[in-house]
Amino acid sequence: MNTADSGPLDRVHRLPSWLIAQASAHSHRLVSDAFAAAGSRGYHYRLLAALDQFGPGSQAELGRRTGIDRSDVVAALNELAAEHLVERAPDPADRRRNIVTLTPDGARRLRHLDTVVAGVQHDLLAPLSPADRDRLVDLLARLVDHHAKTG
Amino acid sequence: MNTADSGPLDRVHRLPSWLIAQASAHSHRLVSDAFAAAGSRGYHYRLLAALDQFGPGSQAELGRRTGIDRSDVVAALNELAAEHLVERAPDPADRRRNIVTLTPDGARRLRHLDTVVAGVQHDLLAPLSPADRDRLVDLLARLVDHHAKTG
DNA sequence: CTCCCAACGTTGGCTGAGCCAACAATAACC
DNA sequence: GGTTATTGTTGGCTCAGCCAACGTTGGGAG
Numbered sequence: 001m002n003t004a005d006s007g008p009l010d011r012v013h014r015l016p017s018w019l020i021a022q023a024s025a026h027s028h029r030l031v032s033d034a035f036a037a038a039g040s041r042g043y044h045y046r047l048l049a050a051l052d053q054f055g056p057g058s059q060a061e062l063g064r065r066t067g068i069d070r071s072d073v074v075a076a077l078n079e080l081a082a083e084h085l086v087e088r089a090p091d092p093a094d095r096r097r098n099i100v101t102l103t104p105d106g107a108r109r110l111r112h113l114d115t116v117v118a119g120v121q122h123d124l125l126a127p128l129s130p131a132d133r134d135r136l137v138d139l140l141a142r143l144v145d146h147h148a149k150t151g
Numbered sequence: 152m153n154t155a156d157s158g159p160l161d162r163v164h165r166l167p168s169w170l171i172a173q174a175s176a177h178s179h180r181l182v183s184d185a186f187a188a189a190g191s192r193g194y195h196y197r198l199l200a201a202l203d204q205f206g207p208g209s210q211a212e213l214g215r216r217t218g219i220d221r222s223d224v225v226a227a228l229n230e231l232a233a234e235h236l237v238e239r240a241p242d243p244a245d246r247r248r249n250i251v252t253l254t255p256d257g258a259r260r261l262r263h264l265d266t267v268v269a270g271v272q273h274d275l276l277a278p279l280s281p282a283d284r285d286r287l288v289d290l291l292a293r294l295v296d297h298h299a300k301t302g
Numbered sequence: 303c304t305c306c307c308a309a310c311g312t313t314g315g316c317t318g319a320g321c322c323a324a325c326a327a328t329a330a331c332c
Numbered sequence: 333g334g335t336t337a338t339t340g341t342t343g344g345c346t347c348a349g350c351c352a353a354c355g356t357t358g359g360g361a362g
Contacts, residue, residue, distance in 0.1 A: 017271060
């Protein structure tokens with residue numbers, strides 16, 4: 001973000017879409033900084049979380065579960081495998097597939113990232129009271145829900 | 152966004168930071184589609200708005216007012232100038248500067264984009280009642296405000 | 303069994319918004 | 333006068349998301 005404006009740009013700074021974009025930018029900075037400090041990226045967290053929640057699966061399944069494109073799954077898994085957080089083995093029952101498994105190290109990393117993420121949520125919502133945080137989450141959830149179905 | 156998940160990724164889909172990112176993604180899609188249909192981009196709108204609100208100014212001033220990087224201002228102004236929405240003239244009082252001015256065509260385009268933007272806000276907030284829209288805007292404004300100062 | 307279509311992993315590339323570094327020209331200050 | 337700052341510009345980088353193409357492999361229809 002570029003600091004030091006000379007007064008607000010009225011037409012823009014009041015738009016809901018602008019506020020959402022700003023909030024997202026700040027949020028994204030917090031999240032990616034925190035992930036970077038933990039040696040990971042958002043994609044890693046999503047993939048580890050999916051493996052933990054759904055168990056081992058093919059890369060295509062992982063992509064569907066996390067909403068990450070097949071091609072991006074490949075790269076992220078390469079990085080996770082290089083750190084031994086994940087294991088990639090050919091599926092004997094279907095030679096097109098790789099079966100991806102969470103290693104103990106991966107589970108450990110996931111738990112650590114959980115705490116990192118929780119800390120970020122805390123910082124992000126710091127200016128809001130608990131009741132306001134709930135309100136914000138509820139409003140955003142309704143917004144996202146609507147556009148997920150409609151869009 | 153990737154449709155067709157197989158159930159929610161619990162760890163991720165409840166995070167406030169995730170909801171904000173999702174809302175921002177949907178919002179951004181609406182905005183950029185609408186701008187594209189009007190033959191413009193977000194940068195164009197911001198620059199035209201700044202010229203309208205603050206009057207003519209140098210490119211560096213425009214960058215400061217809109218929060219757009221100097222280098223990106225150059226490109227966006229090239230595009231605006233190619234459409235004669237903006238005029239770029241050397242400043243006789245300071246030969247480093249260009250003075251950028253909004254043309255009548257530019258003012259017209261800005262007015263059109265205003266209506267486009269208003270339509271997008273309407274679509275974006277469609278699922279919320281007027282009172283909820285106000286609440287959301289208020290909460291987001293407080294969030295953004297806090298993180299802009301804390302930064 | 304054969305043919306065709308679908309799914310898989312992978313490579314490579316593209317977009318958009320936001321940054322940052324460097325440069326020559328010019329201005330401003332001590 | 334000599335140093336520092338500002339300006340316009342070029343070029344490049346990141347990060348998330350997406351899409352096209354390829355060769356491989358499975359599975360269903362005839």
